[in-house]
Amino acid sequence: MTQSFHAIVPAGGAGTRLWPLSRQGNPKFLHDLTGTGRTLIQGTLDRLAPLSDSVLVVTGQPHVDAVADQLPELPAENVLVEPSPRDSMAAIGLAAAVLNRRHPGQDVILGSFAADHVITDHAAFAAAVRTAVATAAEDYVVTIGIGATEPSTAFGYIHVGDPIATGAHQVLGFTEKPDAETAAEYLATGAYRWNAGMFVVRARVLLDHLARLQPTLAAGLEEIAAAWDTTDRDAVLTRLWPTLTKIAIDHAIAEPVAAAGGVAVVPGEFDWDDVGDWRSLGRLLTTGTDGVRTLGDPQDVLSLDSPGSVVAPTSGRRVVLLGVPDAVVVDTPDALLVTTRDQAQRVKDVVDRLASEGGSLI
Amino acid sequence: MTQSFHAIVPAGGAGTRLWPLSRQGNPKFLHDLTGTGRTLIQGTLDRLAPLSDSVLVVTGQPHVDAVADQLPELPAENVLVEPSPRDSMAAIGLAAAVLNRRHPGQDVILGSFAADHVITDHAAFAAAVRTAVATAAEDYVVTIGIGATEPSTAFGYIHVGDPIATGAHQVLGFTEKPDAETAAEYLATGAYRWNAGMFVVRARVLLDHLARLQPTLAAGLEEIAAAWDTTDRDAVLTRLWPTLTKIAIDHAIAEPVAAAGGVAVVPGEFDWDDVGDWRSLGRLLTTGTDGVRTLGDPQDVLSLDSPGSVVAPTSGRRVVLLGVPDAVVVDTPDALLVTTRDQAQRVKDVVDRLASEGGSLI
Numbered sequence: 001m002t003q004s005f006h007a008i009v010p011a012g013g014a015g016t017r018l019w020p021l022s023r024q025g026n027p028k029f030l031h032d033l034t035g036t037g038r039t040l041i042q043g044t045l046d047r048l049a050p051l052s053d054s055v056l057v058v059t060g061q062p063h064v065d066a067v068a069d070q071l072p073e074l075p076a077e078n079v080l081v082e083p084s085p086r087d088s089m090a091a092i093g094l095a096a097a098v099l100n101r102r103h104p105g106q107d108v109i110l111g112s113f114a115a116d117h118v119i120t121d122h123a124a125f126a127a128a129v130r131t132a133v134a135t136a137a138e139d140y141v142v143t144i145g146i147g148a149t150e151p152s153t154a155f156g157y158i159h160v161g162d163p164i165a166t167g168a169h170q171v172l173g174f175t176e177k178p179d180a181e182t183a184a185e186y187l188a189t190g191a192y193r194w195n196a197g198m199f200v201v202r203a204r205v206l207l208d209h210l211a212r213l214q215p216t217l218a219a220g221l222e223e224i225a226a227a228w229d230t231t232d233r234d235a236v237l238t239r240l241w242p243t244l245t246k247i248a249i250d251h252a253i254a255e256p257v258a259a260a261g262g263v264a265v266v267p268g269e270f271d272w273d274d275v276g277d278w279r280s281l282g283r284l285l286t287t288g289t290d291g292v293r294t295l296g297d298p299q300d301v302l303s304l305d306s307p308g309s310v311v312a313p314t315s316g317r318r319v320v321l322l323g324v325p326d327a328v329v330v331d332t333p334d335a336l337l338v339t340t341r342d343q344a345q346r347v348k349d350v351v352d353r354l355a356s357e358g359g360s361l362i
Numbered sequence: 363m364t365q366s367f368h369a370i371v372p373a374g375g376a377g378t379r380l381w382p383l384s385r386q387g388n389p390k391f392l393h394d395l396t397g398t399g400r401t402l403i404q405g406t407l408d409r410l411a412p413l414s415d416s417v418l419v420v421t422g423q424p425h426v427d428a429v430a431d432q433l434p435e436l437p438a439e440n441v442l443v444e445p446s447p448r449d450s451m452a453a454i455g456l457a458a459a460v461l462n463r464r465h466p467g468q469d470v471i472l473g474s475f476a477a478d479h480v481i482t483d484h485a486a487f488a489a490a491v492r493t494a495v496a497t498a499a500e501d502y503v504v505t506i507g508i509g510a511t512e513p514s515t516a517f518g519y520i521h522v523g524d525p526i527a528t529g530a531h532q533v534l535g536f537t538e539k540p541d542a543e544t545a546a547e548y549l550a551t552g553a554y555r556w557n558a559g560m561f562v563v564r565a566r567v568l569l570d571h572l573a574r575l576q577p578t579l580a581a582g583l584e585e586i587a588a589a590w591d592t593t594d595r596d597a598v599l600t601r602l603w604p605t606l607t608k609i610a611i612d613h614a615i616a617e618p619v620a621a622a623g624g625v626a627v628v629p630g631e632f633d634w635d636d637v638g639d640w641r642s643l644g645r646l647l648t649t650g651t652d653g654v655r656t657l658g659d660p661q662d663v664l665s666l667d668s669p670g671s672v673v674a675p676t677s678g679r680r681v682v683l684l685g686v687p688d689a690v691v692v693d694t695p696d697a698l699l700v701t702t703r704d705q706a707q708r709v710k711d712v713v714d715r716l717a718s719e720g721g722s723l724i
Contacts, residue, residue, distance in 0.1 A: 020682070304711060315679075318697045318723055320382070320712050323705030324689075331698055335680045336691070338700055343685030349666060350682050361680055 003107040005133050007048040008095040011059040011115035012085055017277040017347045020335035021312055029115035030066050033275055034284050041115045042070055047122055051129050058091040083237050086244045089252040093210055096203045097225030108203040109136050117274050124270035132200035132266045135168040140264040141257050142200040145193025146272045151183035154276055156195040158265050171263040174255055196272055209253050217245040278328045278344040282310035335361050365469040367495050369410040370457040373421040373477035374447055379639040379709045382697035391477035392428050395637055396646050403477040404432055409484055413491050420453040445599050448606045451614040455572055458565045459587030470565040471498050479636050486632035494562035494628045497530040502626040503619050504562040507555025508634045513545035516638055518557040520627050533625040536617055558634055571615050579607040640690045640706040644672035697723050
């Protein structure tokens with residue numbers, strides 16, 4: 001049977017901790033956050049297109065036009081539009097079911113990759129994906145585990161077990177974001193890798209797991225997929241989509257299947273960043289002679305004695321830093337954020353506060 | 363001879379250390395920096411008008427319209443327009459000579475007060491001015507010395523000597539901004555007061571001192587004053603003004619006359635602030651429940667864990683502070699400053715840098 005590999009890119013999350021640049025209506029994946037001239041979703045497709053027979057983006061109605069604008073090479077039918085967010089299992093399961101129907105008689109292997117992560121070593125990424133595809137062909141659910149370089153409390157971890165024939169390893173289990181002590185223990189053992197949320201799996205294997213573990217959700221998705229490329233799509237979506245179980249693929253599939261020995265991990269030996277907050281983003285930017293990292297035109301920033309600062313001057317105004325090392329300053333036309341690299345993870349608290357006030361600016 | 367008292371308000375300095383709110387074209391004295399609804403120059407005239415027979419503002423051509431707009435009660439002839447800045451002696455000496463000619467046969471006493479200082483205790487200020495006028499009538503050059511409350515290195519000091527009959531004291535000398543050690547010594551002796559740059563003196567006494575100490579400048583000012591209220595004014599100004607000696611009244615008159623025993627100081631027992639920088643301005647603002655002091659609408663600011671910060675949201679955008687205690691954030695439509703209260707004195711360095719780049723935004 002002909003094997004084909006298809007990349008799925010769920011593009012939904014707003015990237016709350018990158019406020020005020022990232023907004024619900026203009027989320028993180030639509031921004032060029034690394035100064036490369038490509039937005040995160042463009043960079044994601046740049047990485048995936050050479051490795052796959054097709055790429056499917058799953059996004060919400062508010063972002064369809066922006067996605068189409070940014071990805072003109074993507075056929076319109078390869079953008080799957082969710083009527084509303086129903087979490088990652090519905091998004092990926094829908095794509096798997098649609099792909100399966102669009103490629104009858106093929107051995108469809110799919111890989112799901114976030115739209116808003118940054119990887120610069122494309123060759124090492126491609127090598128990991130190839131190993132993951134080979135392992136998925138052995139009917140594993142395969143994840144790619146990133147080598148932990150610090151005891152991060154911002155990521156989930158994969159507990160790595162014995163090697164299997166393809167070069168991957170058994171997954172003993174997944175853990176959610178640990179506390180600092182646990183993260184340090186994980187790092188010391190060398191047996192844990194960061195979970196970057198990448199899954200590679202045979203469509204049939206994924207859908208079979210889903211039918212067994214979440215039968216209602218599986219049935220709903222199959223019915224929607226059957227109608228997807230027909231004139232019934234909207235009617236079926238309207239009827240079924242709001243009823244789908246809201247669950248992450250991690251809880252629906254990865255954890256229970258890992259417990260039964262069915263998940264493998266491929267070591268990803270490439271740089272990876274989820275650009276989770278301004279501190280993280282700062283690491284990706286070039287440092288100027290003044291020690292400041294600028295997302296935008298360095299000419300818009302004048303700094304005195306402010307090394308380690310991260311500045312995003314996006315309003316066209318001049319931003320001046322005086323004696324504020326490690327500051328984070330994000331200047332947009334309607335909102336300004338001033339914080340520090342150490343406090344950057346708490347930007348979500350700001351968005352929560354703005355939401356509680358009525359939600360303008362978020 | 364009828365005695366009359368006239369206030370002179372030199373209004374020129376840009377207030378560099380309050381950049382980016384204060385600009386060369388829109389200087390500090392034109393701003394409401396205390397949230398009272400009155401600009402600094404309006405507040406200055408509010409204090410002086412009840413105490414004096416007239417008020418004269420000396421300013422530059424770029425600010426004439428703004429001064430007239432802000433001070434509609436001031437007769438047009440009471441705004442003396444300098445063709446170019448020639449330092450404080452020329453400004454005050456011109457006003458003295460013009461006043462002397464406008465009030466022939468009167469004993470004209472004048473007082474010079476900066477346009478951009480803040481004093482809220484008008485009664486105590488009025489009492490000090492009355493004592494100063496009485497002392498000036500004894501032919502002293504009189505200054506008002508502010509009680510030092512900390513070893514400030516931002517102000518000049520007046521060395522206070524023996525009392526004289528009117529309730530004032532002899533001035534033993536003036537010192538410019540001292541270093542921290544010297545400032546601490548001054549504070550410990552109790553014999554030093556801050557020099558707020560206020561001078562009260564008989565016009566005739568001032569002009570006689572000037573004729574003796576700076577005869578060329580005195581002659582030039584007398585010739586200009588003679589032409590001031592005639593159609594020759596512009597021609598004489600054009601010819602003479604650029605030739606006038608550029609010198610501060612402190613160096614031209616106060617220091618040499620003090621050395622000869624001719625200067626007195628009246629203790630000013632009122633609050634006083636020269637609003638010299640953002641730290642100083644912060645002290646004048648009301649502290650919100652979040653510990654933040656806002657120059658503007660507190661609704662424009664959202665702060666989390668940033669007590670002691672000073673924010674000026676003047677661009678209409680929302681300013682968010684997260685975990686930045688004692689920050690200074692000044693948001694204007696074309697420039698943003700982020701610094702700290704401790705670094706605020708160095709804002710002049712920023713303006714110097716901008717000037718060296720070509721001077722936009724200053």
